[in-house]
Amino acid sequence: MQFPFLRVLSGVLAAGTAVLATVAAGTVLSTSAAAQHFTDPDTLAPYYPSPQAVVERMLALADLKPDDTVYDLGCGDGRIVITAATKFSARAVGVEIRSDIYKSTLGRVASLGLSDRVKIVRGDALKTNLRPADVVTLYLLTSSNERLRPILEAQLKPGARVVSHDYEIRSWKPEQTERIMVDGRFHTIYVYRMGSEKDTKRK
Ligand SMILES: C[S@@+](CC[C@H](N)C(=O)[O-])C[C@H]1O[C@@H](n2cnc3c(N)ncnc32)[C@H](O)[C@@H]1O
Numbered sequence: 001m002q003f004p005f006l007r008v009l010s011g012v013l014a015a016g017t018a019v020l021a022t023v024a025a026g027t028v029l030s031t032s033a034a035a036q037h038f039t040d041p042d043t044l045a046p047y048y049p050s051p052q053a054v055v056e057r058m059l060a061l062a063d064l065k066p067d068d069t070v071y072d073l074g075c076g077d078g079r080i081v082i083t084a085a086t087k088f089s090a091r092a093v094g095v096e097i098r099s100d101i102y103k104s105t106l107g108r109v110a111s112l113g114l115s116d117r118v119k120i121v122r123g124d125a126l127k128t129n130l131r132p133a134d135v136v137t138l139y140l141l142t143s144s145n146e147r148l149r150p151i152l153e154a155q156l157k158p159g160a161r162v163v164s165h166d167y168e169i170r171s172w173k174p175e176q177t178e179r180i181m182v183d184g185r186f187h188t189i190y191v192y193r194m195g196s197e198k199d200t201k202r203k
Pocket residue numbers: 042043044045046047048049050051072073074075076077078079080095096097098101123124125126138139140165
């Protein structure tokens with residue numbers, strides 16, 4: 001399994017070295033900003049978008065139906081919630097902790113004329129009411145999924161699906177796991193279905 005976040009993080013940790021000191025000032029600033037965000041205990045993952053082909057496959061594997069409601073926890077530029085609305089006729093809620101990303105994604109959704117189907121919320125995924133969700137999508141770290149797991153177990157209704165890009169939910173048994181190659185890199189998609197505790201948890 002590949003760990004793109006860890007590659008990002010090692011780049012972030014390298015900030016301040018003599019090598020990076022020679023990089024253009026704008027790049028150093030944005031790298032420092034990423035480092036600052038990632039050391040915030042509320043931050044579940046740095047910003048790193050899923051490729052569009054992965055987004056579409058995640059939603060197809062989730063068996064997303066028209067008028068289902070999908071929550072993307074850490075929605076970044078909104079590509080998952082926008083695709084849910086435009087290609088699957090679903091309703092979608094994107095939750096984003098970073099105010100800069102939240103503002104630009106909110107603007108993007110409005111400019112696409114999707115505000116009636118796609119809601120962008122500035123907030124913490126760990127404090128979001130997930131009871132209305134039919135599908136939850138994640139592209140976070142395994143350790144972050146571990147923090148979300150009890151919330152998902154407490155709030156999601158039977159039959160709801162949780163789809164995670166690259167990072168599994170430990171102690172849950174996936175209904176499906178698919179690996180797809182995009183631009184020369186393998187991506188793994190884990191699909192979980194909420195049922196009885198017996199169905200979801202590993203034996
Ligand atoms: C790896 S990106 C995934 C973006 C998008 N879901 C995708 O797959 O393209 C993770 C996103 O989660 C956001 N994030 C991190 N911690 C969060 C939290 N506690 N609540 C909401 N968003 C968070 C980050 O700012 C970032 O935009």
